Amino acid sequence: MxxxxxxxxxxxxxxxxxxxxxxxxxxxxxxxxxxxxxxxxxxxxxxxxxxxxxxxxxxxxxxxxxxxxxxxxxxxxxxxxxxxxxxxxxxxxxxxxxxxxxxxxxxxxxxxxxxxxxxxxxxxxxxxxxYVAPGVERIPIKEGRVRGALFLPPGPGRFPAVIDMFGGAGGLIEFRASLLASHGFVVLALAFFAYDDLPQVMEELDLGYFEEAANLLLSHPKVRGPGLGVIGVSKGGEVTLSMAAFLEQVVAAVWINGTSSLYGSPLRYKETYIPYIPYAAERVIITEMGIMDNYHVFQDPQNPAYASAAIPVEKARGEVLFVVGEADRSFNSKLFADLAIERMKGHGKKNYTLLSYPGGGHLIEPPGSPLCSISFTRGSPKPVHWGGDPELHAKAQEHSWSEILKFLEHHLGPPSNL
Incomplete structure (x- = not known):
């Protein structure tokens, strides 16, 4: 039988x-x-x-x-x-x-x-x-300006804390946050536009909103502190790097296929204002299959005219982990990681780690997720090309997820009760 x-x-x-x-x-x-x-x-x-x-x-x-x-x-x-x-x-x-x-x-x-x-x-x-271990609790968050979902591991705590963000489609995506909570982190899946009563479009990166979210998370009785981690992909990676540069609460930042300059919207924080690089929408390529290839929409950040749009990552107090898919078709994430690291080196900083994966696409996710190289996404009139080789991307996801968990545990402390 x-x-x-x-x-x-x-x-x-x-x-x-x-x-x-x-x-x-x-x-x-x-x-x-x-x-x-x-x-x-x-x-x-x-x-x-x-x-x-x-x-x-x-x-x-x-x-x-x-x-x-x-x-x-x-x-x-x-x-x-x-x-x-x-x-x-x-x-x-x-x-x-x-x-x-x-x-x-x-x-x-x-x-x-x-x-x-x-x-x-x-x-x-x-x-x-x-996507959740037994006992993990989900709490909808609508407090002050902050919108999202809080995931709490079982037990009295206290636990290391992480803010989790996704990208340019907006809304709230929770599967990575719930998995992180299942590994013993208190995680805030944070929306920052196109969700609930938040603005439908991201007109500016208001870092005060993200500072409010960080303080809210750190005030929770199950959170260990004194610092927290941040993880973000794509536009969320841009936000992650900005938080690492300006917010002292951030002691560990995981940047996944993001940018190292401001694109599409400026950054504002207290007295600081960083201008942005405009998208070159006229450079969108529509393939014979009707797929949008946005690779060239992101104008060259090395152009001297855009120098002021760079995120001052050299100000980061905490550690930064850069996760790069070298076959990313959304934009040249390898270039953005290299420029950020170059900038950090130029200021004598060594608080960075680079994981770069040949064949990895834009959507590097936990290893339970198959490669998505092309998909529909909110706000796009046609399917978007994300890139990635199936076998190499699978290996990238398996390896990077293990390294991300180790990185967060190392810099935030073990995900277990005190």
């Missing part, structure tokens, strides 16, 4: 699982097929071909797939190489609290490029992937 064993069957979305198939005939060819229908009704699936060993078993930790959606030994390949049935959809968990992603894993005899409804699986099982 053919059996699939997934260990564990229920886990956090960023945790590895072991997939083992037994009861096959020696050297039998099979197709492993993983599928999921997300909260918007879009189906995602991945398939890989395997050959059983002489004992009639397939262990994904050791077996190499000769074909399918990936090739080689990829223990988590069925999760990392998921593709949407409808083009240009991003797999993203929206409701992180009430239910997990429930995947169906099937084993089929022989190799099948297309899995038709008429095919009968040899074995099947359900795999649950949660």
């Amino acid at each position: 053919v059996q699939i064993q997934v260990t564990p069957e229920t886990s956090l979305a960023d945790a590895p699982v072991r997939i083992h198939v037994s009861g096959l005939a020696p050297t039998q060819l099979v197709t492993l097929h993983l599928s999921l229908t997300d909260e918007r009704g879009v189906k995602f699936e991945a398939r890989a071909f395997y050959q059983a060993d002489e004992a009639g078993e397939v262990d994904l930790e050791r077996a190499a797939a000769p074909g399918g959606d990936y090739v080689g030994v990829w223990p988590m390949g069925l999760f990392w190489f998921l593709k949407p049935e409808k083009l240009f959809h991003r797999l993203i968990k929206r409701d992180v609290m009430s239910c997990p992603f429930r995947f169906q894993l099937n084993v089929f005899d022989s190799c099948h490029i297309v899995i038709s409804p008429q095919l009968e699986p040899l074995a099947t099982c359900t795999v649950e992937r949660w």
Whole structure:
């Protein structure tokens, strides 16, 4: 009798699982097929071909797939190489609290490029992937000007604290914050425009808003302090670097594929005003498939006319971790990281670390997320090109997430009770 064993069957979305198939005939060819229908009704699936060993078993930790959606030994390949049935959809968990992603894993005899409804699986099982650990609490935040969601680990605390932000689409995205909380951090998923009663567009980077959020987080009785961490991707990376430069509360900043100059809106903080570099919207490229390539919209930050728009990262008191996808098609994030580090070096600073990943795209996320190289996004009339090579991006996500967790723990203290 053919059996699939997934260990564990229920886990956090960023945790590895072991997939083992037994009861096959020696050297039998099979197709492993993983599928999921997300909260918007879009189906995602991945398939890989395997050959059983002489004992009639397939262990994904050791077996190499000769074909399918990936090739080689990829223990988590069925999760990392998921593709949407409808083009240009991003797999993203929206409701992180009430239910997990429930995947169906099937084993089929022989190799099948297309899995038709008429095919009968040899074995099947359900795999649950949660974005919150048991006991993590979510509290909506609407206090003063601050809007977002606070995630609290179980137990009395106190815990290290992190502010988590996403990018230029605005709104509130929570899946990374809930995973960080599941690893023992108090995390504020922070919205800064296009959410609740916040402005619909970001006309300026008002650093006072982010200082208010930092102080609110640090005042929570479960937060250890005295400083906190910040993590942001894309526009959130620009904000992260600005917070690190000006706010003494920030002792650890994780910048993921952001900029090191102000783009599209100026920064204002107390008596400080930093002008911005305008977007060159006329440089948008629309591909033959109707995809927006925004790579050249970000004008050269090295142009002397834009020198005053640089974020003064050399003022950062805390540590800064730069995470770069070298195949980022949103903009040249490698250049922005290099310029920031060059500026820090020029002022004798050594409080930086660079993780740069060949083949990594713009949306470097926790390893439970498959590559999204093209997708629709709020405010864009057409799908946007994010970039990334599937296999290299998967490796970048696995490695960078582990390094991010270690970085935050090292500089904020271990995520455990005092």
